[in-house]
Amino acid sequence: MKKTVRRILDGLYLAGGIASALCLIGIVTLIVLQIASRNIGFSFRGGPDYAGYAMAAASFLGFAYALNHGAHIRVTLMISAMGRYRYWGEVWCFIVGTAISTVFAWFACKFTYESYRFNDISSGLDATPLWIPQLSMAVGSILLAICFWDNLITLLFTKKPNVIESSITDSGAE
Amino acid sequence: MEQLVAIAVFLGVLFLFLGSGVWVGLSLMGVAYIGIEFIAGRAAGGGMINTIWGASSSWTLTALPLFVWMGEILFRTRLSEDMFKGLSPWMARLPGGLVHTNIVGCTVFAAVSGSSAATLTTVGRMSIPELRRREYPEHMIIGTLAGAATLGLMIPPSLTLIVYGVSINESIRELFIAGVVPGLVLAGMFMAYVAIYSVVSSDYKPKSEPSLAFSEKLKNSAYLIPVLLLVFVVIGSMYFGIASATEAAAFGVLGALVLAAFQGSLTVSSFSESLMGAVRTSAMITLILAGAAFLSLAMGYTGLPRALADWIATMEFTRLELLMALLVFYIILGCFLDGISAVVLTMAIVEPMIREAGIDVIWFGIFVTVVIEMAQITPPIGFNLFVMQGLTNHQMNYIAKAALPMFGIMVLMVFVLIAFPELVTWLPDTIRQ
Numbered sequence: 001m002k003k004t005v006r007r008i009l010d011g012l013y014l015a016g017g018i019a020s021a022l023c024l025i026g027i028v029t030l031i032v033l034q035i036a037s038r039n040i041g042f043s044f045r046g047g048p049d050y051a052g053y054a055m056a057a058a059s060f061l062g063f064a065y066a067l068n069h070g071a072h073i074r075v076t077l078m079i080s081a082m083g084r085y086r087y088w089g090e091v092w093c094f095i096v097g098t099a100i101s102t103v104f105a106w107f108a109c110k111f112t113y114e115s116y117r118f119n120d121i122s123s124g125l126d127a128t129p130l131w132i133p134q135l136s137m138a139v140g141s142i143l144l145a146i147c148f149w150d151n152l153i154t155l156l157f158t159k160k161p162n163v164i165e166s167s168i169t170d171s172g173a174e
Numbered sequence: 175m176e177q178l179v180a181i182a183v184f185l186g187v188l189f190l191f192l193g194s195g196v197w198v199g200l201s202l203m204g205v206a207y208i209g210i211e212f213i214a215g216r217a218a219g220g221g222m223i224n225t226i227w228g229a230s231s232s233w234t235l236t237a238l239p240l241f242v243w244m245g246e247i248l249f250r251t252r253l254s255e256d257m258f259k260g261l262s263p264w265m266a267r268l269p270g271g272l273v274h275t276n277i278v279g280c281t282v283f284a285a286v287s288g289s290s291a292a293t294l295t296t297v298g299r300m301s302i303p304e305l306r307r308r309e310y311p312e313h314m315i316i317g318t319l320a321g322a323a324t325l326g327l328m329i330p331p332s333l334t335l336i337v338y339g340v341s342i343n344e345s346i347r348e349l350f351i352a353g354v355v356p357g358l359v360l361a362g363m364f365m366a367y368v369a370i371y372s373v374v375s376s377d378y379k380p381k382s383e384p385s386l387a388f389s390e391k392l393k394n395s396a397y398l399i400p401v402l403l404l405v406f407v408v409i410g411s412m413y414f415g416i417a418s419a420t421e422a423a424a425f426g427v428l429g430a431l432v433l434a435a436f437q438g439s440l441t442v443s444s445f446s447e448s449l450m451g452a453v454r455t456s457a458m459i460t461l462i463l464a465g466a467a468f469l470s471l472a473m474g475y476t477g478l479p480r481a482l483a484d485w486i487a488t489m490e491f492t493r494l495e496l497l498m499a500l501l502v503f504y505i506i507l508g509c510f511l512d513g514i515s516a517v518v519l520t521m522a523i524v525e526p527m528i529r530e531a532g533i534d535v536i537w538f539g540i541f542v543t544v545v546i547e548m549a550q551i552t553p554p555i556g557f558n559l560f561v562m563q564g565l566t567n568h569q570m571n572y573i574a575k576a577a578l579p580m581f582g583i584m585v586l587m588v589f590v591l592i593a594f595p596e597l598v599t600w601l602p603d604t605i606r607q
Binding site for chain 2 (some may be wrong): 017019020021024025027028031032034035048049051052053054055056058059060062063065066067069071072073074075076077079080088090092093096097099101103104106107110111133134137169
């Protein structure tokens with residue numbers, strides 16, 4: 001039972017990551033189409049807007065996946081200096097993280113729903129109803145919040161979070 | 175008085191979150207929420223989502239994941255071997271010998287990669303064992319590599335400059351073009367240091383290289399053609415005004431895929447690994463950017479940026495005094511935060527300040543980049559030190575000490591930039607005409 005839940009949750013984060021990867025491919029495709037339309041002269045309206053939506057989706061859907069792989073940056077100076085009290089430091093961090101990500105998810109859903117209800121339309125050339133691209137923010141922020149709750153509960157019960165400790169060298173951040 | 179208390183509480187919570195190890199992006203988001211909701215006493219939710227959505231769904235920002243992806247693809251090719259083979263025949267005769275391959279290799283790779291960690295690992299994977307085999311002094315191998323890899327941040331494409339440009343709404347392409355000359359000057363200064371050191375020092379006795387005929391050298395240089403083509407596609411397309419930064423990034427991704435395919439290193443697993451690596455890194459950066467955008471909004475409510483800019487105006491600091499203060503500030507900040515967080519976290523406050531003081535924002539972007547580069551090789555949080563530690567198993571202290579001369583050269587570079595701002599502004603000015 002515990003293993004099934006674990007597998008489903010990890011699969012969920014991975015699915016977000018894969019969706020995010022597809023968005024990256026989508027961005028490249030959109031940009032190439034944009035350049036082609038300019039040079040060959042067919043009409044492709046709103047390319048930059050669609051690329052922007054894909055960008056947002058790529059970020060939001062990847063948040064939980066990145067967290068689960070320990071890719072999000074934090075200042076670990078103090079927490080590693082805490083020695084055997086490190087557990088309590090981690091608990092504090094995950095409580096704060098869980099709270100913030102939950103607030104974020106709540107408002108993301110609320111405002112995406114309002115975009116839908118008031119039928120907000122993009123002011124760009126694409127004239128997309130905004131709630132459609134904003135769904136990625138709602139879904140991604142919920143995934144992130146789930147991932148935080150998951151890690152907090154795992155930490156409290158097993159003394160270790162579910163996050164894979166990644167060596168800093170495989171992050172290409174800087 | 176009330177405003178002062180508000181600012182103190184605000185900054186206090188920020189330091190508490192960041193210092194205790196809460197993820198940077200979420201810390202910024204949380205502080206901003208608390209600031210608006212409880213200190214300013216307004217509903218924060220709407221502003222939060224509007225700003226985060228606006229900051230995340232921007233066309234300009236799409237350059238970021240694409241350049242990250244490009245670096246991830248190239249990292250999985252045979253580029254590092256090829257670059258060493260192509261460069262070493264030409265470097266062998268310079269005073270200082272093959273240590274120059276570290277610097278020139280980093281400079282070339284920096285022109286196709288936006289990150290200094292990727293530059294360090296790609297160049298170092300090949301050059302460290304090769305240089306050790308030839309008995310170059312270990313501290314020179316380590317020091318020059320750690321220092322020169324930071325050029326990845328300065329020479330376009332550069333993730334730091336994308337993040338900076340997005341934060342202050344300036345053209346990424348212009349920032350990229352502005353970074354070219356200072357990057358080359360800095361590389362030249364590193365090379366001069368190696369040359370002088372090799373002449374002055376007595377412990378510099380590498381094995382001599384077999385001398386190659388000129389035709390032989392030219393033949394080896396053929397290994398450099400793919401990477402130089404890629405540099406030309408990425409930087410050339412921006413320089414000649416054919417492409418924006420985002421479009422150059424898309425060209426770069428396609429070019430990198432073609433290069434990998436030609437080398438036979440493009441497999442399904444290397445493709446998907448590079449893609450998922452890019453997802454993780456860009457999600458990490460965009461979470462920070464989302465948090466920072468919201469924090470900027472909250473900062474506006476506290477009135478801190480305006481107050482500071484006004485204060486700077488009344489104090490009538492000279493340009494030099496202000497820049498020195500910022501230099502010290504960023505070096506200290508860089509000891510505890512990674513470069514990207516340091517830039518986005520401070521821009522809400524620093525931008526009005528420098529605009530008030532009449533400092534060119536493009537120039538300031540390059541200035542900040544040099545300072546962030548220094549932070550990469552200063553303990554306790556120097557990012558390149560960690561990467562180098564993973565690569566060589568040396569102690570952090572040893573690496574930091576080996577890289578100290580490079581730190582000195584970068585400090586010198588800051589003053590060169592202040593004395594000759596044309597180094598930065600000249601190239602963007604010429605393409606604007």
